[in-house]
Amino acid sequence: xxxxxxxxxxxxxxxxxxxxxxxxxxxxxxxxxxxxxxxxxxxxxxxxxxxxxxxxxxxxxxxxxxxxxxxxxxxxxxxxxxxxxxxxxxxxxxxxxxxxxxxxxxxxxxxxxxxxxxxxxxxxxxxxxxxxxxxxxxxxxxxxxxxxxxxxxxxxxxxxxxxxxxxxxxxxxxxxxxxxxxxxxxxxxxxxxxxxxxxxxxxxx
Amino acid sequence: xxxxxxxxxxxxxxxxxxxxxxxxxxxxxxxxxxxxxxxxxxxxxxxxxxxxxxxxxxxxxxxxxxxxxxxxxxxxxxxxxxxxxxxxxxxxxxxxxxxxxxxxxxxxxxxxxxxxxxxxxxxxxxxxxxxxxxxxxxxxxxxxxxxxxxxxxxxxxxxxxxxxxxxxxxxxxxxxxxxxxxxxxxxxxxxxxxxxxxxxxxxxx
Numbered sequence: 311x312x313x314x315x316x317x318x319x320x321x322x323x324x325x326x327x328x329x330x331x332x333x334x335x336x337x338x339x340x341x342x343x344x345x346x347x348x349x350x351x352x353x354x355x356x357x358x359x360x361x362x363x364x365x366x367x368x369x370x371x372x373x374x375x376x377x378x379x380x381x382x383x384x385x386x387x388x389x390x391x392x393x394x395x396x397x398x399x400x401x402x403x404x405x406x407x408x409x410x411x412x413x414x415x416x417x418x419x420x421x422x423x424x425x426x427x428x429x430x431x432x433x434x435x436x437x438x439x440x441x442x443x444x445x446x447x448x449x450x451x452x453x454x455x456x457x458x459x460x461x462x463x464x465x466x467x468x469x470x471x472x473x474x475x476x477x478x479x480x481x482x483x484x485x486x487x488x489x490x491x492x493x494x495x496x497x498x499x500x501x502x503x504x505x506x507x508x509x510x511x512x513x514x515x
Numbered sequence: 516x517x518x519x520x521x522x523x524x525x526x527x528x529x530x531x532x533x534x535x536x537x538x539x540x541x542x543x544x545x546x547x548x549x550x551x552x553x554x555x556x557x558x559x560x561x562x563x564x565x566x567x568x569x570x571x572x573x574x575x576x577x578x579x580x581x582x583x584x585x586x587x588x589x590x591x592x593x594x595x596x597x598x599x600x601x602x603x604x605x606x607x608x609x610x611x612x613x614x615x616x617x618x619x620x621x622x623x624x625x626x627x628x629x630x631x632x633x634x635x636x637x638x639x640x641x642x643x644x645x646x647x648x649x650x651x652x653x654x655x656x657x658x659x660x661x662x663x664x665x666x667x668x669x670x671x672x673x674x675x676x677x678x679x680x681x682x683x684x685x686x687x688x689x690x691x692x693x694x695x696x697x698x699x700x701x702x703x704x705x706x707x708x709x710x711x712x713x714x715x716x717x718x719x720x
Contacts, residue, residue, distance in 0.1 A: 358634065359622065359624060359634035359635065360566075361565075361566035361568070361580050361620045361622075362580075363566070363568045363578035363579070363580045363618070363620075364578060365576075365578055366645070369645050369689075369690055370616075371570075371616070372616040372617070372618060372645050373568035373569060373570055373578035373579070373580075373616060373617065373618050374568070374578070374618055374643060374645060374692075375566050375567075375568045375578075375580055375618045375619070375620030375643055376620060376641070376643060376692075377620055377621075377622040377624070377634060377635065377639075377641035378634075378635050379633055379634050379635035395635070399699065401692070411575075411576070411577040411578060412577070412578060413568070413577060413578050413579055413580045414580070415566045415568075415580030415581060415582055416582075417564065417566075417582040419564060419582070419625070420624070420625050427671070428584055428669050428671040428672065429563065429564035429582060429583075429584050430564065430582065430583050430584035430600075430669070430672075431671060434582075436581070436582035438579060438580055438581060440571070440574050440577050440579060464633050464635070466632070466633040466636060467633065467635075484574075485574055487579075487581075487606070494604065
């Protein structure tokens, strides 16, 4: 009897483990390049930083790119919407409050999954999300969700100085430009991108 | 006699090697963070890619960041001026030909020298060069220099399809924004940046 229980437990353990592994794999492995929405969502979810660009107030409307960290959700439950933790001590947040037009550019290169391809090669994917960079209401449900998403991926943020007045911003995506192979940018609507379920296993849990 | 010659050769060999090592170290090691010009030039020379932003023709003047490879010279002889190999099949080159305003943002993060700091932390340096993205005359001496600089750092570029009409662009820097520690952006003029001699040993050779 004891042996039976032991083997049952062993099977259940491995089944459970298998489920966990599948969930992780669904999130982390590189999707097929022709599954455009999956690839775009994977690129955004797997990366932790990119360049966020606004129109510079100080430099007469020039585009101003800035290195920022972001998160679109806790690992395995990305939403596709990038959230940021920005301070108006920095030009990016100041610019966005004056003119919302913005873009976030992300490369596959830092993920280390481009083999030997050059960062500019179409074989090494890149995505640019263009839209409106907006400040979230500090006490809103979405800001709460965003803070959890940000602090999980970027634990250092929790300790950033209170006096610097960091606030949560999000990019309301209006256009998607993604190249992940030869043949130019892949057609992908914002709706297709946002509705894609990154990890059915994790979401259904 | 033979032994003397041998030891002389050995000493000369190590002296030569030492010189080589110094030259490499001067180029590759991370400068003191208070040596602002050195740090900025190091960041630009050590990185091979960044996000180049232009004003989008298609998206009503929105800033449009794009992942690109660049080079400011052959390794050890960087000039500080970033050169690019772009095609007008891509929006970035098309945008620049209409409106030169542009910026190049680069992070220290992919160099792996930020220890455990978050990519957005001021401890992990970032630089944004803002200016005019201009097309070089294909047969000019500068374009020749730029092609050598680009193809040395990005050998894959040499084989990129002729029919895609890749051309050499450069960023004429007008403003520099660099954060490499707490306390906000470091003051650095374009003149201080460009005149800094990255590697005296290599340049004097």
